[in-house]
Ligand SMILES: NC(=O)c1ccc[n+]([C@@H]2O[C@H](COP(=O)([O-])OP(=O)(O)OC[C@H]3O[C@@H](n4cnc5c(N)ncnc54)[C@H](O)[C@@H]3O)[C@@H](O)[C@H]2O)c1
């Protein structure tokens with residue numbers, strides 16, 4: 001895209017723009033992308049808060065659509081300069097069937113790639129995931145790893161499998177000729193466990209704690225570290241990557257970047273207590289109250305119950321064999337590749353991220369604060 005000091009002229013499309021991360025990306029773009037003329041938000045489910053965004057200087061176009069429908073994606077992409085593709089079925093709790101997860105996450109991504117090629121859209125940013133790497137089904141730890149750390153990325157669960165395949169398709173598409181003869185420039189961002197305002201799993205933990213009289217019971221050893229990153233910093237990295245991809249295409253094209261900030265390395269449960277503790281919850285136990293083998297049996301019983309109850313209702317507890325295995329496997333990143341390649345620095349400090357998240361938890365219905 002030609003540099004210009006004149007009026008804003010860029011058209012961005014964000015797929016999944018009404019999701020937990022998508023909303024933060026949309027709001028961050030409107031606040032911090034001065035070259036934006038039009039922001040298109042493409043989502044299966046449009047949110048009511050979109051209306052409040054239409055009063056600003058940037059044209060906000062809400063598009064209700066399905067990424068599995070190629071013609072709907074093509075219509076949304078036509079005329080866009082940059083596509084940020086975050087739309088995905090994010091499910092490790094058995095809510096969606098594996099076929100649907102593949103259709104949305106893989107076929108949907110293929111539709112986005114093809115739409116960029118046909119429309120002549122040159123820049124595509126894909127929201128991938130740490131799960132593309134691991135933890136693998138063998139439970140190998142990934143300790144303070146980076147984008148170049150050797151690791152056997154072996155998956156059996158539909159979600160990580162779909163994200164890994166989609167990421168590969170995006171990176172392999174880098175360099176393809178788009179309509180008009182210019183090269184497609186792609187890159188993928190791999191957030192670790194995102195937290196912050198709007199995080200549904202944090203909400204689920206909070207409600208579980210309220211149901212248990214203000215207590216949560218430790219199931220994961222405190223020594224098992226899980227990387228986490230604040231949603232505002234993930235959104236900021238997306239904005240920055242989209243801005244720097246055109247001028248730095250030779251360096252950034254076809255690259256992957258972990259999303260990171262200064263959030264501390266802790267177990268998943270201890271990290272959640274950074275926000276749930278100040279909101280009145282207590283984590284019982286300095287070590288897991290139940291042995292792993294018993295937790296595994298309970299997780300397996302949950303999976304069996306989910307299967308048996310499916311004709312009647314969707315039973316999707318937090319504890320299942322997959323979530324137990326992932327939570328019990330250290331996965332932390334330590335990298336500065338995003339800083340080296342496009343000058344990324346976290347926008348929000350840990351203290352600020354924590355304060356914002358606590359403030360949000362306090363607004364959750366049923367909050368005791
Ligand atoms: N939440 C995390 O911890 C985390 C971590 C790493 C990566 N990610 C990735 O970030 C992205 C956003 O995740 P999230 O946590 O915000 O999830 P989310 O479920 O809140 O958002 C996903 C959005 O995609 C939309 N969507 C789903 N299927 C669609 C379809 N067929 N067509 C159009 N839109 C569709 C949903 O309506 C939703 O608004 C995903 O790609 C996910 O893999 C999330």
Ligand SMILES: CC(C)[C@@H](O)CC[C@@H](C)[C@H]1CC[C@H]2[C@@H]3[C@H](O)C=C4C[C@@H](O)CC[C@]4(C)[C@H]3CC[C@]12C
Nearest residue numbers: 090092129131193219220268318319323324326327
């Ligand atoms: C019930 C206990 C065992 C409890 O500790 C389970 C926690 C479990 C629900 C989470 C532990 C790790 C989470 C995953 C991780 O943060 C990364 C992810 C990648 C992202 O792309 C989607 C979400 C997720 C799979 C995330 C889901 C919840 C956990 C498994």
